[in-house]
Amino acid sequence: MKESLLQVRGLKKYFPVRGGVFLRRIGNVQAVEEVSFSVERGKTLGLVGESGCGKSTVGQTILKLHKPTAGEIFYEGQDIAAMNRAELKAFRRDVQIIFQDPFESLNARHTVSRILEEPFVIHEMGTAAERRRWAGDLLNRVGLQVDALDRFPHEFSGGQRQRIGIARAIALKPKLVVCDEAVSALDVSIQSQVINLLMDLQREMNLALIFIAHDLAVVKHVSDDIAVMYLGKIVEQADAQEIYAFPRHPYTKALLSAIPIPDPSRRGERIILSGDVPSPIHPPNGCRFHTRCPHAVDQCRSVEPTEELVNEGHRVACHFWNELADRNAVG
Numbered sequence: 001m002k003e004s005l006l007q008v009r010g011l012k013k014y015f016p017v018r019g020g021v022f023l024r025r026i027g028n029v030q031a032v033e034e035v036s037f038s039v040e041r042g043k044t045l046g047l048v049g050e051s052g053c054g055k056s057t058v059g060q061t062i063l064k065l066h067k068p069t070a071g072e073i074f075y076e077g078q079d080i081a082a083m084n085r086a087e088l089k090a091f092r093r094d095v096q097i098i099f100q101d102p103f104e105s106l107n108a109r110h111t112v113s114r115i116l117e118e119p120f121v122i123h124e125m126g127t128a129a130e131r132r133r134w135a136g137d138l139l140n141r142v143g144l145q146v147d148a149l150d151r152f153p154h155e156f157s158g159g160q161r162q163r164i165g166i167a168r169a170i171a172l173k174p175k176l177v178v179c180d181e182a183v184s185a186l187d188v189s190i191q192s193q194v195i196n197l198l199m200d201l202q203r204e205m206n207l208a209l210i211f212i213a214h215d216l217a218v219v220k221h222v223s224d225d226i227a228v229m230y231l232g233k234i235v236e237q238a239d240a241q242e243i244y245a246f247p248r249h250p251y252t253k254a255l256l257s258a259i260p261i262p263d264p265s266r267r268g269e270r271i272i273l274s275g276d277v278p279s280p281i282h283p284p285n286g287c288r289f290h291t292r293c294p295h296a297v298d299q300c301r302s303v304e305p306t307e308e309l310v311n312e313g314h315r316v317a318c319h320f321w322n323e324l325a326d327r328n329a330v331g
């Protein structure tokens, strides 16, 4: 069987909640709970869910920005927790991240040249002249002029700054880039330009992407596979065409129903979810979605659904996915 570029198995990440005079641990934010998925070379996984569902924590844990509470992450078949120094250095070169807010993630006091040369400096690559030339090449690659090298991040628009963030992320020719809400802060027209740029780079470099977003509309045209997260768990995953045509989980159906469809004859009924996402400090018993699910019954409140196979590659965690198959279908 072909080895996936990245495999995540049973990933858990809890953050401590502290209180009292001595700031003792009094609970946990259960940010990520038993998350498993894989990412193939050159392909895109869309990781979708409302804010606070744990999707960014998943992305950051893959990059070792957080230590997992439990679970395993394999990169090219190797457990990243067991990597030695040299392997870790190679991993850090291969796996990069693009953040939501390019203004926050780019050092405002550094010139674009310094920002783009930094990865080469850290990895001790090239002479000063070569690094400067490579930085210029990167700018061209993301559609910016070389004269931007001596300017500062605040001199650029949001879309241009995100292009600089992308240039920095691809500097070391990575194999996997985590796009953490990379286009969420941009205007819709700029969003599609940046998404197109990412897709062009993906084709040129055979890049794998994990595209984290809070709505399914953004990931629709970029993803090969989709995983939908709710309150720390993946509730449904399948290839993109399958999930848009045959969503099974009531939460996925609600997210899909929120995508604007210009043709009124193809519009389905909008499913409005009531209430807010519950606190990840005290997630509900049984199905975590039961407090907002229009189909919840007693069983949902006490028994947690396990992932079931709908068909090859399509998994869903709902007791009643089969019975609900024809309801709330999205056009």
Ligand code: SF4
Residues within 6 Å of the ligand: 249, 250, 251, 287, 288, 289, 290, 291, 293, 294, 295, 296, 297, 300, 305, 317, 318, 319, 320, 321
């Ligand atoms: Fe809704 Fe019950 Fe399915 Fe959870 S298990 S999604 S509450 S129907």
